[in-house]
Amino acid sequence: MHHFHYSGPSLQCEAVDLAAVARLYGTPTYVYSAATIAENFHRLQQSLAGLDVQICYAAKANSNLAVLRHCANLGAGFDLVSGGEIRRVIAAGGDLQASVFAGVGKTEDEIRLALENGVFALHVESEPELARINHVAGKLGVKAPIALRVNPDVDAHTHAKITTGRSDNKFGIPLKQAAGAYEVAAKLKNLTLRGVQMHIGSQLTTVAPFAEAVQKVAPLVADLQANHGITYFSIGGGMGIVYKDALASGAQAWWDAQPAAQRPLTPEAYGETLTPLLAPLGLKVLLEHGRFIVGNAGVLLTRVEHLKRGANKNFLVVDAAMNDLVRPAMYESYHEIVPVQRDSSRRALVADVVGPVCESGDCFAKDRQLQEVGEGELLALMSAGAYGFTMASRYNTRALAAEVLVNGSAFELVRQRETFAQMIAGEKVPAFLQ
Numbered sequence: 001m002h003h004f005h006y007s008g009p010s011l012q013c014e015a016v017d018l019a020a021v022a023r024l025y026g027t028p029t030y031v032y033s034a035a036t037i038a039e040n041f042h043r044l045q046q047s048l049a050g051l052d053v054q055i056c057y058a059a060k061a062n063s064n065l066a067v068l069r070h071c072a073n074l075g076a077g078f079d080l081v082s083g084g085e086i087r088r089v090i091a092a093g094g095d096l097q098a099s100v101f102a103g104v105g106k107t108e109d110e111i112r113l114a115l116e117n118g119v120f121a122l123h124v125e126s127e128p129e130l131a132r133i134n135h136v137a138g139k140l141g142v143k144a145p146i147a148l149r150v151n152p153d154v155d156a157h158t159h160a161k162i163t164t165g166r167s168d169n170k171f172g173i174p175l176k177q178a179a180g181a182y183e184v185a186a187k188l189k190n191l192t193l194r195g196v197q198m199h200i201g202s203q204l205t206t207v208a209p210f211a212e213a214v215q216k217v218a219p220l221v222a223d224l225q226a227n228h229g230i231t232y233f234s235i236g237g238g239m240g241i242v243y244k245d246a247l248a249s250g251a252q253a254w255w256d257a258q259p260a261a262q263r264p265l266t267p268e269a270y271g272e273t274l275t276p277l278l279a280p281l282g283l284k285v286l287l288e289h290g291r292f293i294v295g296n297a298g299v300l301l302t303r304v305e306h307l308k309r310g311a312n313k314n315f316l317v318v319d320a321a322m323n324d325l326v327r328p329a330m331y332e333s334y335h336e337i338v339p340v341q342r343d344s345s346r347r348a349l350v351a352d353v354v355g356p357v358c359e360s361g362d363c364f365a366k367d368r369q370l371q372e373v374g375e376g377e378l379l380a381l382m383s384a385g386a387y388g389f390t391m392a393s394r395y396n397t398r399a400l401a402a403e404v405l406v407n408g409s410a411f412e413l414v415r416q417r418e419t420f421a422q423m424i425a426g427e428k429v430p431a432f433l434q
């Protein structure tokens, strides 16, 4: 559920007219709803009520400082995958002592930064990494708290590029080798064994793969608790969101109308299945969801440049492009596209919605049915709060978009649109070319 809805003809985020945001800050602009983030966060927390749960929000989904601070204020720690993300949490005033540092290729500098700032644990992806962390911790004279990321080889039934828990993915230590790797870790004197971690993929739409993975890894967790005194089990992130009916799914009525067997995954169903599997372990549970918390909490506002009538199809050219939101080009993913001013008297238009980038893949939607819209009118690409801005690039020397956070009837620019001067600030023409 989320807080994007029409008030009469106008699309609003909470109590703010999206047209007003575009007038003030231009387009393309990402707009996030603070209330939606808070609601998702609380629902997730409630879903495993009764267990000792810490949400480590996956900052890679949306790492704007305002979003991080909002999550921190709600009680989140963070799941971080780079020194840059660690520094972002520090800059946002978040709690690193409730945060974990993951990733298959942590550098020595990044490990040092994590340890110096007292992260809750490092999530280790391989035996060579254990040795590296042990070495850095030794130089600092500290003990590094670690958990091994275990790869349970479970099919998450999601897009091949975002599945992470199969044996042919680069992530984690195969379950069969995990006990041995823990024995290796236990012998390294600068490490403290603190937990077990797993993550099987992103945009999971059923609870079954989560349950299968928890059941596969639970015996190892119980063993390590008995023999090494570990205190937590991180079951990763990955809860999927509704993309296809993105606008309608903001309302309770939409959920009520879904046949029970086809209802999208909810935190309540997730908690109902996983609580009985996790409770007997008696350990702290870490959740690392990103998309579920912020995905439906954001839209990308864009303006129509032209309607171009081609030989056999229409192209609606907008001012956002694949550099702003790469998901459709990268994963063929679906984002609902809606007008900011709705007008039911307009004729229907079927068009490819495309950006100005010089690639045929720069296409947000193929043969999409929309209301007829003309030059200068605004559209919203829904469910763009996760892996939207954080995956943006400057391809075609296009500036990074602006970001706005809405809270009730208030809204503020939380990232200025990049200027050309900022884009080229680190570049120079060398003397030998002058």
Ligand SMILES: Cc1ncc(COP(=O)(O)O)c(C=O)c1O
Residues within 6 Å of the ligand: 058, 061, 079, 102, 164, 199, 201, 202, 203, 236, 237, 238, 239, 288, 289, 290, 291, 292, 386
């Ligand atoms: C280790 C880890 N934790 C958390 C996440 C967040 O996933 P999601 O945004 O699907 O919840 C990811 C991304 O897939 C991940 O690799």
Ligand SMILES: N[C@@H](CCCC[NH3+])C(=O)O
Residues within 6 Å of the ligand: 060, 162, 202, 203, 327, 331, 386, 387
């Ligand atoms: N970037 C992906 C999700 C990857 C999650 C990170 N391991 C997406 O946009 O769906």
